[in-house]
Amino acid sequence: QVQLVQSGAEVKNPGASVKVSCKASGYDFTTYYMSWVRQAPGQGPEWMAIINPRGGSTSYAQKFQGRVTMTRDTSTSTVYMELRSLRSEDTAVYYCARRQSYYGFSGYSYFFDYWGQGTLVTVSS
Amino acid sequence: QSVLTQPPSVSGAPGQRVTISCTGSNSNIGAGYDVHWYQQLPGTAPKLLIYGDSNRPSGVPDRFSGSKSGTSASLAITGLQAEDEADYYCQSHDRSLGGAYVFGTGTKVTVL
Numbered sequence: 754q755v756q757l758v759q760s761g762a763e764v765k766n767p768g769a770s771v772k773v774s775c776k777a778s779g780y781d782f783t784t785y786y787m788s789w790v791r792q793a794p795g796q797g798p799e800w801m802a803i804i805n806p807r808g809g810s811t812s813y814a815q816k817f818q819g820r821v822t823m824t825r826d827t828s829t830s831t832v833y834m835e836l837r838s839l840r841s842e843d844t845a846v847y848y849c850a851r852r853q854s855y856y857g858f859s860g861y862s863y864f865f866d867y868w869g870q871g872t873l874v875t876v877s878s
Numbered sequence: 879q880s881v882l883t884q885p886p887s888v889s890g891a892p893g894q895r896v897t898i899s900c901t902g903s904n905s906n907i908g909a910g911y912d913v914h915w916y917q918q919l920p921g922t923a924p925k926l927l928i929y930g931d932s933n934r935p936s937g938v939p940d941r942f943s944g945s946k947s948g949t950s951a952s953l954a955i956t957g958l959q960a961e962d963e964a965d966y967y968c969q970s971h972d973r974s975l976g977g978a979y980v981f982g983t984g985t986k987v988t989v990l
Contacts, residue, residue: 788979797880797967798916798924800979814978848923855912855930862912862930863979864969868923 755779757849757869764875765839772835773872775849782830783807786852788865789823789834793845803852804832839876846871881906881972882982889988890958898985900951900968906980908949911971915944915953918965927966928953955987963989 760774775787788803802813802823811823817836825832832849850865883901890896900913907913912931916924926935928944931951941962943954951970955962968982 790979790981797984798969798981800981803979815975853929855933857912857930859910859912862914862971864912864914864926864929865916865924866926866929866935868925871923 755851755867757851757867759847759849759869759872762873762875764877766878767840767876769839769876770835770837771839771874772833773847773849773874775832775834775869777830777832777851783827786863787825787832788850788852789821789832789847790850790865790868791845791847792871793842796845798848799845801847802834806832836874839874841876844874844876846873848872880983881975881980882968882970884966884968884982884985886983887986887988889990891990892958892960894958895954895956896958896987897955898953898966898968898987900953900970900982902949902951902970904949905974906949906970906972907946907951909973911973913944913946913951914969915942916967916969918967920964924967958987958989960989963987 756778758776783806789801790798792798804811804823806825822835849869851867853866915928917927918924931946932944966985972980
């Protein structure tokens with residue numbers, strides 16, 4: 754069965770960086786794009802980044818451009834998300850999520866069919 | 879601040895029908911992008927509920943249904959059950975953000 758297992762909770766000082774991992778199993782890792790989505794306390798999900806595990810190409814939300822890097826290791830079926838220059842507003846649960854595609858009347862659309870368990874990142878001095 | 883707006887809360891008695899709206903604009907839902915829905919139980923990750931406007935993944939009860947018209951979409955829950963008490967989010971894409979994935983503001987469903 755598909756499983757996405759993330760690394761543990763982190764506590765960071767403002768200005769520091771954090772790197773979160775997500776290990777995939779139960780399917781062909783290179784077949785599906787993977788994303789990072791974060792959720793601040795009491796807020797809705799917010800998409801951050803996506804990677805094509807096959808070639809490693811990435812795309813980032815405008816809000817995080819220059820501050821986030823997403824990478825992958827195909828030998829271990831793991832994706833990583835590094836967020837730099839942390840501030841208190843970055844305190845959130847960070848999820849990895851597998852992207853699935855669907856072809857309907859409007860053409861292709863994309864959604865997230867499997868999610869990791871989440872990693873709480875707390876930014877506080 | 880999300881580009882997809884949902885009511886903060888809806889409630890209903892067991893067995894009743896409730897609907898959740900997801901209102902967008904001509905740069906997202908109105909541009910023809912599909913809408914997907916997720917259910918999030920307290921302390922857990924979101925779970926896919928509806929994809930492609932109205933399709934249910936295997937294992938999702940047929941009490942859940944989705945629809946779309948113009949710049950809005952809706953999720954309906956019929957025969958409301960206690961275990962349906964959760965947060966619900968819509969998701970689509972937005973052309974003005976380069977096709978980025980966007981989520982709704984979220985709706986808390988309370989079973990009275």
